[in-house]
Amino acid sequence: MLEVNGEMLARGARAGLKTTWELAKVVVPTAMLVVIFKASGLLDVITDFFAPYMGLFGLPGEAAVVLFSGYFVNLYAAAGSILALSLSTKEITILAVMLTFAHSLLVELPISRKAGSPIGYTLLIRLGCSLGSGLILGVILS
Amino acid sequence: MMVLWEGFLQGLKGVWTVARVVIPLMIVLEIAQSNGLLQKLNRRLARPFKAIGLGEEGAFPIVVAMVFGLTFGSGVILNHVQEGKVSPQETKVIGTFMALAHALIEDTIIFMSLGAPLLILVLPRVMVGYFMAYLVHRRNQHTMLTEGHNIQSVN
Numbered sequence: 001m002l003e004v005n006g007e008m009l010a011r012g013a014r015a016g017l018k019t020t021w022e023l024a025k026v027v028v029p030t031a032m033l034v035v036i037f038k039a040s041g042l043l044d045v046i047t048d049f050f051a052p053y054m055g056l057f058g059l060p061g062e063a064a065v066v067l068f069s070g071y072f073v074n075l076y077a078a079a080g081s082i083l084a085l086s087l088s089t090k091e092i093t094i095l096a097v098m099l100t101f102a103h104s105l106l107v108e109l110p111i112s113r114k115a116g117s118p119i120g121y122t123l124l125i126r127l128g129c130s131l132g133s134g135l136i137l138g139v140i141l142s
Numbered sequence: 143m144m145v146l147w148e149g150f151l152q153g154l155k156g157v158w159t160v161a162r163v164v165i166p167l168m169i170v171l172e173i174a175q176s177n178g179l180l181q182k183l184n185r186r187l188a189r190p191f192k193a194i195g196l197g198e199e200g201a202f203p204i205v206v207a208m209v210f211g212l213t214f215g216s217g218v219i220l221n222h223v224q225e226g227k228v229s230p231q232e233t234k235v236i237g238t239f240m241a242l243a244h245a246l247i248e249d250t251i252i253f254m255s256l257g258a259p260l261l262i263l264v265l266p267r268v269m270v271g272y273f274m275a276y277l278v279h280r281r282n283q284h285t286m287l288t289e290g291h292n293i294q295s296v297n
Binding site for chain 2: 002019023028029082084096097115
């Protein structure tokens with residue numbers, strides 16, 4: 001039988017609150033930043049520039065903001081960008097799959113290296129799977 | 143100013159969407175871990191892990207990484223390497239799997255709360271991670287065979 005006691009509940013709740021706080025610290029500023037991008041016209045510049053590349057994945061140009069915030073910062077930042085943009089569920093799904101393969105690279109590549117995988121190798125397989133899955137989903141879902 | 147406020151509210155709404163799933167889930171995970179369910183899960187997964195060259199000790203970092211994230215999985219690997227519980231070949235297989243499929247619960251919740259379907263968030267990562275790990279395992283076997291052959295021919 002499962003044993004449940006107050007200490008477990010407290011530890012779990014603490015871990016959940018901690019995650020929520022980490023989430024809030026990133027999601028709220030990112031959403032605000034992207035909203036500023038939008039209002040200042042910077043987003044249009046980014047959108048126009050990346051439109052041809054993002055098109056390969058069946059995504060609009062502005063999705064580049066989501067992809068970069070996920071690759072370089074983390075999934076919370078990507079979520080914050082998604083919240084501030086108006087993307088369709090299909091587009092969010094494609095971005096989600098691409099980002100689950102590769103995210104928080106600046107933090108996670110060194111972690112993998114510590115565990116014995118060279119940075120170049122991990123970067124190659126993660127980015128490869130990310131871009132590959134984007135290409136495939138871009139074709140399947142559109 | 144209105145713009146900033148709008149962004150702030152959108153961000154908070156997102157935090158709330160994720161928080162109301164993450165907090166109960168962390169409690170459930172804590173109960174599961176305190177009851178040794180992770181070890182039981184590990185034993186159940188023994189057969190598929192065997193096919194990629196991993197024993198129970200080698201599979202454990204992957205199970206930990208899939209449930210709790212890369213940092214925890216890496217911690218377990220480091221420990222295992224120091225204690226001599228996993229070979230360098232196994233480390234490569236584990237590292238490959240872990241890099242592609244980790245924090246499956248937390249990552250999945252984030253994107254599910256934004257509207258992406260559950261299965262497409264989990265299956266591709268696990269399947270591709272497993273497949274790539276399998277390739278690394280095959281390559282390990284191949285290297286070991288040719289090295290063994292060389293040693294024999296030298297003798």
